[in-house]
Amino acid sequence: MKKDHVMKMAVAVLLSTLALGSSVFAGAPSGKKEATSTAAVVHYTDADSMRLQGEQRFRANCGRCHAAPQKFPPRLMATVVRHMRVRATITDQDMRLVLFYMTQ
Amino acid sequence: MGFSLLYPCQKTALRRRQGVALLGARALLFLLLLPTWLVAQTAENEKPVPILSGSAGAFSFVSGGQNLIDTQINPVLLVPLGDRWLVESRVEFEGKFQRPPDGGPYRGPVNKHVDYAQVDYIASPYVTITAGRFLTPFGIFNERLYPVWIRALQPDPLILPINTAPSDGAMLRGGFQVNAKANMNYAAYISATSIGIGSVDSERHVGGRIGFFFPGPRLEVGGSWQKTLQDDRKNAFGFHMGWQPTKAPLNLRSEYAHSFEGSGYWIEGAYRLSQARFWQKAIRRTEVVARAQQFYTGGISSDAATQLGLSSANTSEADFGVNYFLRDGLKAVASYGRQFSPAGNFNQWTYGVAYRFLIPLGRVGAP
Numbered sequence: 001m002k003k004d005h006v007m008k009m010a011v012a013v014l015l016s017t018l019a020l021g022s023s024v025f026a027g028a029p030s031g032k033k034e035a036t037s038t039a040a041v042v043h044y045t046d047a048d049s050m051r052l053q054g055e056q057r058f059r060a061n062c063g064r065c066h067a068a069p070q071k072f073p074p075r076l077m078a079t080v081v082r083h084m085r086v087r088a089t090i091t092d093q094d095m096r097l098v099l100f101y102m103t104q
Numbered sequence: 105m106g107f108s109l110l111y112p113c114q115k116t117a118l119r120r121r122q123g124v125a126l127l128g129a130r131a132l133l134f135l136l137l138l139p140t141w142l143v144a145q146t147a148e149n150e151k152p153v154p155i156l157s158g159s160a161g162a163f164s165f166v167s168g169g170q171n172l173i174d175t176q177i178n179p180v181l182l183v184p185l186g187d188r189w190l191v192e193s194r195v196e197f198e199g200k201f202q203r204p205p206d207g208g209p210y211r212g213p214v215n216k217h218v219d220y221a222q223v224d225y226i227a228s229p230y231v232t233i234t235a236g237r238f239l240t241p242f243g244i245f246n247e248r249l250y251p252v253w254i255r256a257l258q259p260d261p262l263i264l265p266i267n268t269a270p271s272d273g274a275m276l277r278g279g280f281q282v283n284a285k286a287n288m289n290y291a292a293y294i295s296a297t298s299i300g301i302g303s304v305d306s307e308r309h310v311g312g313r314i315g316f317f318f319p320g321p322r323l324e325v326g327g328s329w330q331k332t333l334q335d336d337r338k339n340a341f342g343f344h345m346g347w348q349p350t351k352a353p354l355n356l357r358s359e360y361a362h363s364f365e366g367s368g369y370w371i372e373g374a375y376r377l378s379q380a381r382f383w384q385k386a387i388r389r390t391e392v393v394a395r396a397q398q399f400y401t402g403g404i405s406s407d408a409a410t411q412l413g414l415s416s417a418n419t420s421e422a423d424f425g426v427n428y429f430l431r432d433g434l435k436a437v438a439s440y441g442r443q444f445s446p447a448g449n450f451n452q453w454t455y456g457v458a459y460r461f462l463i464p465l466g467r468v469g470a471p
Contacts, residue, residue: 056319057319060317060319060322060348063348063355064248064322064324064346064348064355065248065249065254066253066254067376067429069432069433070432072462072468073464073468073469074149074150074468074469075149075150075151075152075153075464075466075467075468075469076153076155076462076464076468078150078151078152078153078184079152079153079154079155079182079184079190080155080157080182080462082152082182082184082190082226083155083182083190083192085226085232085279086190086192086224086226086232086234086277087247087248088248088279089277089278089279089289089290089291089315090279090289091229091279091280091281091287092229092280093229093281094279094287103150
């Protein structure tokens with residue numbers, strides 16, 4: 001019985017460790033900097049603040065190459081932003097804020 | 105007997121252990137997948153939808169008194185798959201029509217080719233893996249400014265053909281924040297084949313580009329490099345910069361390229377008249393552009409240079425243009441340029457329209 005208890009404890013500890021580890025890796029797959037980026041995004045709890053940040057990022061990133069387009073529906077904009085993330089190598093954080101701004 | 109008495113106990117313990125292990129394995133699998141599943145969840149109304157986008161244009165280039173009508177359509181297909189994949193492709197259909205020297209209707213070839221057909225996997229916020237045919241990341245014009253609805257002046261820069269033929273291979277690229285004041289972007293690739301403009305020559309290359317963007321002053325600087333992995337293993341390199349001051353609607357860009365085939369630079373400024381205090385409705389849609397550029401021949405013959413699309417002699421050129429944005433994605437363009445070279449000086453007039461289209465290939469809901 002004692003052996004079973006120890007085994008259950010070991011399994012629980014192992015699962016907790018793995019769950020914590022996988023959460024960290026899934027939520028912030030690239031480590032410390034991404035954690036910082038995510039925290040920065042989450043920090044803008046106020047929608048207006050996020051919109052303002054998004055507009056700034058939009059003008060700084062998208063405006064480097066082309067004139068500001070009109071706003072599109074979210075599903076369409078999500079594809080455009082993914083394409084531009086690859087094409088223009090904009091950062092993950094900038095992409096999220098631009099997407100938020102362009103779909104509000 | 106002893107064995108038969110002990111066996112049920114052992115069996116029960118074994119089963120219990122197996123049950124615990126199985127339960128643990130199921131829980132482990134669930135817990136391992138849960139965070140990924142949670143992160144991967146995208147709201148239904150934010151799921152990216154396939155898109156057919158691209159640009160179309162019709163232009164008249166009058167060079168040295170000879171008119172060339174250029175019509176083109178460049179569809180771009182974007183197919184997002186899941187949360188991390190994107191399949192993208194651009195095809196160019198371009199007709200160049202001229203009136204024959206002996207008169208008659210305009211006629212000419214219609215060229216078509218695949219600019220890129222690539223699969224992108226966003227492996228992490230720092231790395232995107234690309235495979236297939238992709239635009240060679242050498243300088244910024246080829247990748248970012250080439251589409252007719254984006255470029256400020258329709259005539260190509262003289263140095264555009266340098267190291268910008270599409271690459272077939274694999275690439276790592278990405279962009280991330282270095283600190284609060286700077287972002288870094290990079291691309292590194294190896295291409296098994298590179299199809300030259302107007303030929304089927306193939307070469308093996310390795311190269312990359314690195315850039316730093318400073319969001320405060322909106323300044324980007326960077327450099328590119330490419331090495332040919334055969335014959336005399338030539339190196340080519342380039343530098344680029346872009347600046348959009350926050351206090352003026354000015355867009356200043358420049359590129360320099362040096363290779364065995366030739367070298368040169370261009371510098372371009374585009375100013376949007378959005379701050380004008382008169383005729384605001386019309387003037388704010390207007391953009392004036394100026395570009396200066398020079399090209400110096402390299403170590404290849406003039407015939408080879410012409411085949412690549414480069415000038416066959418040292419050349420200088422100045423261009424001035426006006427763009428009028430009729431509405432989102434549609435602009436009328438006009439420009440005048442003069443080219444100076446030992447082969448002869450001439451004027452170049454350009455006028456036309458450029459259009460960007462965007463067609464969702466699925467339900468997108470309301471904006």
